[in-house]
Structures are given as C-alpha cells and as structure tokens.
Amino acid sequence: MLVKGTSIELFKEGFFDGVKRLEAEMVEKWQTEAGQTAIPVDVEGADLLYVALAGAHSIIPAAAIFNAAGENWTLSFFEAVNFGAFVGDPSKTKLILERIVNEAKRLKVKEVCVCECGTAYRVMKQLSGKQSFKVTSITEVHVRYLREGRIKLDRSELSGPITYHDPCQIARNAGVMNEPRYILQHITDDFCEMSREPKYNWCCGGGGGLVALGEETLDFRMKSASVKVDQVKATGAETLATACENCHTQLSNLNDHYKMGVAVKFLSSMVADALVP
C-alpha cells in the first residue's frame, strides 16, 4: 500500500537522475579528478555523510569543497531540515531525525556533516543521542580542512568589506562561533564584526523556521528585525555572509525591504568560489 512519505525506494531512481544533472553543472566550474564521482551517493563505508538541503546551492559548493579536500564522502538521500522541529511536533522531529541516523548507521560513516541549516544542525547535534558517528556542521569541517591544509583559498577573490551574521541555532545555541570567523580570515582581509562580541549580534528575525513556512509572517518579520538592519548598515559592509538557509532568506527579505545594499551569501559558496585548484 502506498503511504505518503514511507515509500523511500520509489524515489531513489529520480534522485540519482537529479544528482547526475547537478554533477554536470559542477564539473563546469570545478575540475574533478578522473575516475572520481563528482557527487557520490549511497556509498557504504564512506567517512563522511553530508546531509544537504533540497537545493543545488546546498549541494554543489559543498561537493566541490569535499572533492578538493579529497574527502571520502557521500550525499544523503534525505534533506537535513527538520520540519517537525519547525512546527514543534516532537514525534515528527524524531521521525525525520531517525531517517538520517539510520542511513548513517547503514552506511557505517564516521561523521555526519550537516549543511548550512540552523535547526538541522542543532537537532542533529543535540537530539541524536550517543552514536558511533560524530556530528559536525559544514563550517567546522571547512575549518578542519583549512587547518590541515587540505584546501587552499584565494584571498583576492572577494572585494569589499565583509561581515558575518551568526545564526541563533548554530552560534548562541550550539557554540559554532569562532569557526566562521576563522574561515573568513582566509577569504578576505576586510572582515568587520557587527558588534563587540559575536554573542551580541542580533537574531535575523526569521523566527527559527517561520521564514520557511509562508509569506504571512513577512510583515511581522520585517518590523521586528529593524534592529538587525541597523546593525548591518553600521558595519558598512558590501557582503553579508551567513551559514543558515532561513537566515539567508530573512536577510535577503530585509535587504529588499530596507534597501541595505548588501550581497547576502552563504559561507560555503564563498569558500567554494575562493578555492585554489
């Protein structure tokens, strides 16, 4: 009997096709070693399981960086975002979380790397319990690659002052605060902080997922986040980097509404663009 959301086997074929199309897009920009699959899927025995969002922007740059670092990785069938957590339903949160945990166990990976999504990272990190794999955010993984010299970044790629917005779920609620700054120091000479200490950066106002749930909240979100706009404008930055999907959406909304005049970018895409082959 066909039940919505449970017939995983049926969508695998379509998924593989989609991945192939993404691979074609990828190799245009980033060279892949001969014989290496640009985006490996369902690889048992991989070291790292990367859980992405349902969007090319979440998969392609990350894949480029994993390949450049020579990582033994595999892409997850599932998307990282936990809609159960967004709507506050504990049983659905658990259900969505367990799909990924079970896949990690089946593929016997050592590490589950969560994409740039605040709730996904926090739920995976703090609710998955004791497992044989460790949970990291993609920002932390990139810092590791930089430290170990597995990837090299070109400082001249980006121009203009850059500032960074800390997603609540990743920074204040989960502790990933120094890593993005370490990365940005390698990408640019012109990095400026929004406030004295990262913990004083305002929340974007996206409501931890409300952004993803519809346009009805747009008005309220714009009104309540005017303090964030002031903070961003005060830095004089041209690029606003962040590491969370919903923050990116909210900040883009704010950019349009308040005419902040910044380019809102994902940190991972900035790293991918700055990669030295």
Add this chain to the structure above:
Amino acid sequence: MQTLIYFILVPMVYIAFATFFIGTTIRLIKIFREPKHPTTLQIYPEKKPQWLWALHDTFLFPSVRRHKPMLWVFLMLFHICLLLLIIGHLELFGEFAIFQVIPHGVILGQGYVGLIIAISLLYFLFRRFLSPARELSVPEDYYLLILLFLIVIFGSEMDWARRWYEYDGMTVEEYREYLMSLLLQPYLPETVTESGHSFMLVLYIFFANLFIIFFPFSQSMHSFLSLPMNKLRRG
C-alpha cells in the same frame, strides 16, 4: 482585640511557617521531578568553570546591568539589604559568633538598611506604573511589592524609634523572649502587647505572616530557583 492580637502573634505564626515549609518543599519536589529537557539549555559561548559563572549570573545579574543600569543598582541594594536583614533577624534568636566578626548591635545598619530597602521597594513599585513595565505587570507584582513595603515600613519604624529617637519602651531582649517562647511554650511579655509600639509590632508580624504564607505560591520562589536555572543556562 486581645484575642486578635494573640492570634496574630502565636497561631498565625505557626500557620505561616507550616505553609511555608510544606508549600516550598512540595513545589520544589514537583519541579525537580519533571522529566529532563531533551536537549541542552546551554547558551554559548561557553564559559568555564560553569558553576562559577552560574553563581556570577545569579548574584550579579549581568544582563540587567548591561541593559538597565539604574534598575540593577536598586536590585543590588535591595538584595544586599535583604541579606543584612536576614542576618539581623537570625540574631534575634541568639548570639552567633560568626556574625559578630564585625561587632555590632542587633539588626545591622543603624537604621539605614531599612531606609534603603524601603526606597528600593518604592522604586520597584513606581517603575511598574510606566511603560513598558506597566504592560508586562500582573496584579501579583503590585501586591507583592506593596506587601513587602508594608512589612519594611512597620519593621523599620521599630528600629528607627530605637536607634534614632531613643525609644526604649520595647527592647530587643523582650522581643527575643517572645520569639524564643514560640518554639515550645508561647509567652507574650507585657511590653510586646501593651507598650506604645505594640501596634507596630503586631501589624509587622501580621504582614510578615501574610508574606510567608504567600511565599511558595508567588514569584518569590525565584530565591530557590534562580541558581538552578542559571546552572542550566551555563551548562
């Protein structure tokens, strides 16, 4: 009238303390029995040692200091004076060498502690008539502050009369006698019930009893819960 005075000074005190001990115990047990939160409630960046920072947050209110310095000053004054008053009242039960590290007469502060705490309470009360505190306040907030102010005013009056106006109609010794007698065999010395200040004492004890009864059902429970909450917050 005599029975009313007796009721306030003896049975009501027993009722108050019983309600307080049973009430707070039950409430604390209920709270600590609740299931653990599935994730951590810690905020970052992490600061170690965590227990020390939890103490720092509990007793120095750094967030208040950053956002509302004036309120912070009065909060610190209020709580420090409260601590001094608690020490002073413990000394009504007997001599404790440890408190006499700095030698002083019973009830510290020469009357100024009561004055400062009374002014602080007025500040807390009046700020709740202005926005935004006004929109966020519930009746309990006002009742509690008014009750505390009445307790402080009647209690301090006895102290001020003794310290600043040389009133000796009712002394600390007689008060001690009454207080100690409550433990086994209640006895009301004549000066406690018949002196010029007796009405102050009776009203003071009446309002204090009300506060003690109200305590486990009010926000005053933050005195027990603030440290555990900050410990959760620090990890």
